[in-house]
Every structure is written in C-alpha cells, then in structure tokens.
Amino acid sequence: MKYSISNWIYGDEPLQVTFQRLRKYGYDGVELVGEPQRYDTQEVRGLCQEFGLSVLSILGWSIWPLERDLAHPDPQMRQKALKYASECVDLAVAVGAPLVVVIPASAGRTRPIGDVSSEKAWKEAMEREWGHAVESVRKAAAYAEQKGVLLAIEPINRFESFLVNNVDQGLRFVQEVGSEVVKLHLDTFHMNIEDKDPAEAIRKAGDLLVNMHISDSQRGPVGHGHTDFKAIIRALKEIGYQGALTMEPVPSVPDAFMAISMEEFLPLRDVYAEECITRLRYYEHEV
Amino acid sequence: MNKIGIYYAYWTHDWDADFHPFIDKVAELGFDILEVNGGTVARMTSEERQSLKAHADDKNIILSHCIGLPPQYDIASEDETVRKNGIAFLREMAEAIGEMGGGNLSGIIYSCWPATMPQGEMDKRSYLERSVASMKQAIKVAEDNNVIFNMEVVNRFEQFLLNTCDEAMAYVEAVGSPNARILLDTFHMNIEEDFIGEAIQKAGDKLGHLHIGENNRMPPGYGHIPWTEVAAALRKINYQGYVVMEPFLMPGGEVGRDIRVFRDMSVGLQLDEEARKALMFIRGVLK
Numbered sequence: 001m002k003y004s005i006s007n008w009i010y011g012d013e014p015l016q017v018t019f020q021r022l023r024k025y026g027y028d029g030v031e032l033v034g035e036p037q038r039y040d041t042q043e044v045r046g047l048c049q050e051f052g053l054s055v056l057s058i059l060g061w062s063i064w065p066l067e068r069d070l071a072h073p074d075p076q077m078r079q080k081a082l083k084y085a086s087e088c089v090d091l092a093v094a095v096g097a098p099l100v101v102v103i104p105a106s107a108g109r110t111r112p113i114g115d116v117s118s119e120k121a122w123k124e125a126m127e128r129e130w131g132h133a134v135e136s137v138r139k140a141a142a143y144a145e146q147k148g149v150l151l152a153i154e155p156i157n158r159f160e161s162f163l164v165n166n167v168d169q170g171l172r173f174v175q176e177v178g179s180e181v182v183k184l185h186l187d188t189f190h191m192n193i194e195d196k197d198p199a200e201a202i203r204k205a206g207d208l209l210v211n212m213h214i215s216d217s218q219r220g221p222v223g224h225g226h227t228d229f230k231a232i233i234r235a236l237k238e239i240g241y242q243g244a245l246t247m248e249p250v251p252s253v254p255d256a257f258m259a260i261s262m263e264e265f266l267p268l269r270d271v272y273a274e275e276c277i278t279r280l281r282y283y284e285h286e287v
Numbered sequence: 288m289n290k291i292g293i294y295y296a297y298w299t300h301d302w303d304a305d306f307h308p309f310i311d312k313v314a315e316l317g318f319d320i321l322e323v324n325g326g327t328v329a330r331m332t333s334e335e336r337q338s339l340k341a342h343a344d345d346k347n348i349i350l351s352h353c354i355g356l357p358p359q360y361d362i363a364s365e366d367e368t369v370r371k372n373g374i375a376f377l378r379e380m381a382e383a384i385g386e387m388g389g390g391n392l393s394g395i396i397y398s399c400w401p402a403t404m405p406q407g408e409m410d411k412r413s414y415l416e417r418s419v420a421s422m423k424q425a426i427k428v429a430e431d432n433n434v435i436f437n438m439e440v441v442n443r444f445e446q447f448l449l450n451t452c453d454e455a456m457a458y459v460e461a462v463g464s465p466n467a468r469i470l471l472d473t474f475h476m477n478i479e480e481d482f483i484g485e486a487i488q489k490a491g492d493k494l495g496h497l498h499i500g501e502n503n504r505m506p507p508g509y510g511h512i513p514w515t516e517v518a519a520a521l522r523k524i525n526y527q528g529y530v531v532m533e534p535f536l537m538p539g540g541e542v543g544r545d546i547r548v549f550r551d552m553s554v555g556l557q558l559d560e561e562a563r564k565a566l567m568f569i570r571g572v573l574k
Contacts, residue, residue, distance in 0.1 A: 195503070218479055
C-alpha cells in the first residue's frame with residue numbers, strides 16, 4: 001500500500017512546504033486538489049523528482065460550483081461539468097497521476113433540482129439525475145480512456161450529497177457506467193456514517209477499489225476516534241489493494257473548510273501527518 | 288430495566304400526525320414509550336391532549352416529547368423577536384406537557400434545526416450566550432410544570448452549537464437549572480464522539496434521555512454501533528432513564544427530506560416487524 005495525503009486540507013499552502021512534510025514522515029505521494037489552473041505542472045513534476053514523491057491522485061470536485069455538476073438537469077451545465085472533468089484528466093496526465101476522484105453530483109447539493117415536495121416527484125427527480133450522472137461519467141470515461149487515466153467514483157455521506165452515499169450505490173453506479181476505466185473510491189469517514197460494516201464494504205468493492213480517503217470517525221487523524229482501522233487494513237490486504245491510503249485528517253469542528261483555515265490547525269499539520277502514517281503502518285505490519 | 292420507546296416518525300412521511308393509532312401500534316409491539324412531536328402536542332386543544340393522555344394511560348404507554356425548533360423559533364438567533372417567539376414556544380410546549388402530568392421535552396430546543404454555521408462565521412460563542420440566556424427564561428416554565436428539558440447533542444451537519452457531550456455539559460451547567468439535562472444519540476455520537484462509551488460516562492447523572500439508532504439510522508442491530516460498550520457505560524452511570532429508538536428508513540416526504548434518507552432503506556423490510564426485532568435486540572443488550 002502507498003501512503004499519501006490530500007492537499008486540500010492544507011488550504012493554499014505552497015506545494016514545496018507540503019512536499020517537505022510528506023517526505024519527512026515517509027509518505028509515498030500526494031493527492032492534488034483538482035484545480036487545474038492552480039498548478040504549474042512543470043513545477044509539480046520538478047518537486048516530485050526533488051522530493052522523491054509521486055502524484056497518486058487528483059481530487060476532482062473538492063469545491064463544488066454548479067458548473068461542475070455532472071447530474072444537473074440542464075444539459076449546458078452538464079457540458080461545463082464535462083469540460084471540468086476533462087481538465088482534471090489533463091492535469092492527471094501532466095503530473096503523472098493515475099486517477100481522478102469523481103463525485104458524480106455536485107458535492108454540497110443535498111437534494112435533486114426542481115420541485116421534489118412529494119415522494120413521487122422526489123423519486124422521479126432522483127432517477128433522472130442518477131441517469132444524467134451515469135451518462136456524464138460515461139462521456140468523461142471515454143476521454144479518460146484515451147488518456148490512460150482512471151476515474152474513481154466517491155460515495156459521500158448524506159449530509160454532503162444526495163446521489164451516491166454508500167458502497168452499494170457506488171458499485172451500482174460503476175456497473176451502470178460500464179467502462180473499463182471507471183472504478184470506485186471509498187472514504188473511511190463517509191463509510192462510518194453510511195455503511196453497515198466498512199471492512200465488508202471494502203471486500204464488496206474488491207478489485208474495483210483504486211483509491212481510499214482516510215480519517216477517523218470524527219474526521220480527525222487515525223487513532224483519535226473509534227474507526228476500526230485494523231479491520232479496514234485487514235480487508236484491504238484480503239482484496240490485494242495496491243492503491244493509496246490518502247489521509248485527510250482535519251480538526252473536528254462544525255465545518256471542514258473552516259477547520260483547515262483555523263490557526264490552531266497550523267502546528268497540527270505535522271502532528272496529524274505523522275500520527276496517521278505511524279498508526280496505519282503499525283496495523284499494516286500487525287495484521 | 289430502562290423503559291424502551293420508539294419515535295412515531297419511523298412510520299410517517301410528515302412531521303404532523305395523529306398519534307392515537309401509534310399508541311395502539313407501539314403497545315401491540317411491546318414498547319413502553321411512544322415519543323411524539325412536542326410542537327404538535329402544543330398545538331392541540333386541552334381536550335385533545337387529555338384524550339391522548341387517557342389513551343396512552345389506558346394502553347400503559349408513556350409519552351415522551353421531542354422537537355427540533357424551526358428557524359422562526361431559534362432561541363440563539365441574533366434577532367430578538369425570533370428569540371422571544373422561540374422562548375414563548377418552549378413555554379407553550381412545557382405547559383402542554385405539564386397539563387398531561389409532566390414529562391420531558393427533548394431535542395434541538397437550544398437553537399434550530401437543521402442549521403449549519405453561518406457563512407464566514409468563525410466563532411459560535413455569541414450564539415451559545417444568547418441561547419443560554421433564552422433557555423434560562425424558558426426553563427422556569429419547565430420547572431413549574433414538572434418538565435425536564437433535554438438538550439440533544441447532534442452531528443455537525445445538522446447543528447453547530449452542541450456537537451459533543453462536553454459542549455452540552457458546559458451548556459447545561461451555564462443554564463444552571465435542575466430541569467436541564469442532556470440527550471445523547473448513538474447515531475450522532477458515532478460521528479462526533481471520539482469514544483461513545485466514554486461520552487455516555489461523561490454525561491453521568493446529567494444524561495436525561497437516550498436516543499438509539501445505527502450509524503446509518505437503521506434500527507439497532509443493523510450497523511456497527513458498539514452496543515455492548517453503550518450498555519456497559521449506561522450501567523456504570525446507573526442510567527434509569529428512557530431509551531428511545533429513532534430509526535428512519537423511508538425516503539421522501541418531510542421526514543425523508545429532513546433526515547436525508549436518499550435511498551430506500553426499507554426494501555425487503557416490514558416496518559412493524561423490524562421495530563419488534565429491534566426492541567427484542569435492545570432489551571437483550573440492556574439486560
């Protein structure tokens with residue numbers, strides 16, 4: 001298994017600083033926020049060489065204007081979302097990342113668009129948007145396939161998205177898209193809320209699982225909460241997981257984006273990075 | 288043995304309901320308590336309340352009351368009129384419950400639901416101060432009417448003021464009334480508390496009410512909540528209060544929308560039968 005950290009948790013910290021931290025604590029690579037305009041890809045490649053790290057994934061949709069909504073009922077909006085998806089794929093190619101994490105409906109949107117006051121209207125709108133999202137990801141996949149990049153669908157908890165919340169829905173989504181390059185991503189924080197048994201969810205995902213986000217039950221660093229990481233590592237070993245364990249520990253406060261901009265978090269960036277890898281490595285050797 | 292109850296909204300799509308049929312139903316299923324919506328009870332006529340209470344007594348069912356205050360009654364609001372209306376509403380509910388012989392009113396009665404941290408806000412102290420000042424006024428009526436107010440600790444996605452038992456303990460202390468206690472809920476604790484059993488023990492004799500449900504709001508027994516840890520902690524603090532389950536399985540309607548049930552979790556399940564099974568399960572756990 002490879003160890004990585006998602007750099008959204010460091011806000012606008014210069015990559016140089018992030019890379020120094022990752023190397024110091026023995027990480028293999030980094031996940032870059034999918035903001036294609038933000039990076040000088042030459043510089044990223046140079047830093048990778050300098051620090052001996054790789055970009056292991058691109059985190060698409062980490063901020064969520066409607067222009068990135070693959071499930072939106074308006075075809076023009078979906079077109080914009082597809083453009084964004086292709087830009088993320090291009091970024092992946094430019095920095096040598098094997099995959100892009102995809103959230104199939106705008107994160108932060110917790111209901112279908114339009115009047116959904118009745119149960120019937122709600123169900124119809126859900127199905128409609130699910131269909132749009134499947135079709136959009138299929139189109140994005142055609143582009144990704146040409147470029148040799150994987151797309152990993154991320155189920156996220158009910159408070160942050162309404163479309164794909166748990167492993168079963170994620171697997172159904174991947175099957176419906178039916179592309180060789182569309183796989184699954186799982187996140188221990190979201191699974192703690194939505195999945196009956198996170199370790200079992202990993203076993204269900206099996207070969208389709210290509211990327212993991214790691215934080216404890218309250219979104220803090222590994223070991224601060226009650227997520228059973230030993231069981232998770234055991235399940236990952238059982239399925240022969242070769243992907244990254246991508247850490248995203250943040251302070252446990254009401255809003256994750258507020259959390260990362262808190263001054264108190266600055267000195268904790270190193271502490272959390274060290275805690276996460278130390279504890280997971282221990283489990284990796286133990287199980 | 289603790290008295291065990293269930294929330295009526297397990298069976299409904301809307302928050303307003305006629306509670307009479309549910310009294311018969313939960314008595315038939317073997318429960319001790321029916322938890323109802325405090326707002327609906329306050330809007331009933333005195334005669335309607337007496338009839339509800341008589342029906343419950345006849346079936347040997349205890350009524351407990353719960354509410355998440357709507358935004359127009361937010362007692363932590365910056366708007367004084369809203370706070371005044373909220374205090375008046377809490378008083379109405381306390382008097383209505385008092386008229387039925389007293390009991391409890393639990394839930395998000397210290398602010399409103401659902402509510403996330405206002406955009407750009409970095410400090411919640413002023414909200415807490417206003418809430419405590421309002422609660423000090425409202426709870427006098429609870430004291431006069433033999434009503435306990437239980438402050439519900441909920442996850443960050445539904446409210447931002449009281450997310451952990453520690454925060455609720457500080458709040459209850461600041462209110463300083465013997466009628467102010469805490470409601471803990473296994474679903475919310477799974478997201479926010481480092482360790483669930485530890486949180487219950489911290490609450491100690493301030494724990495006035497307990498909600499139970501799985502990590503994904505399925506009935507107890509269908510997820511990864513550590514029930515033996517919960518039971519051990521309750522025994523340690525000698526908790527004699529009510530234990531009320533709040534499963535939510537059906538999407539759509541006001542309830543599905545507000546609870547964010549975005550997938551039909553009742554597929555293949557018969558609601559009454561599941562309630563009966565969960566009751567047996569939890570009696571076994573608490574034995």
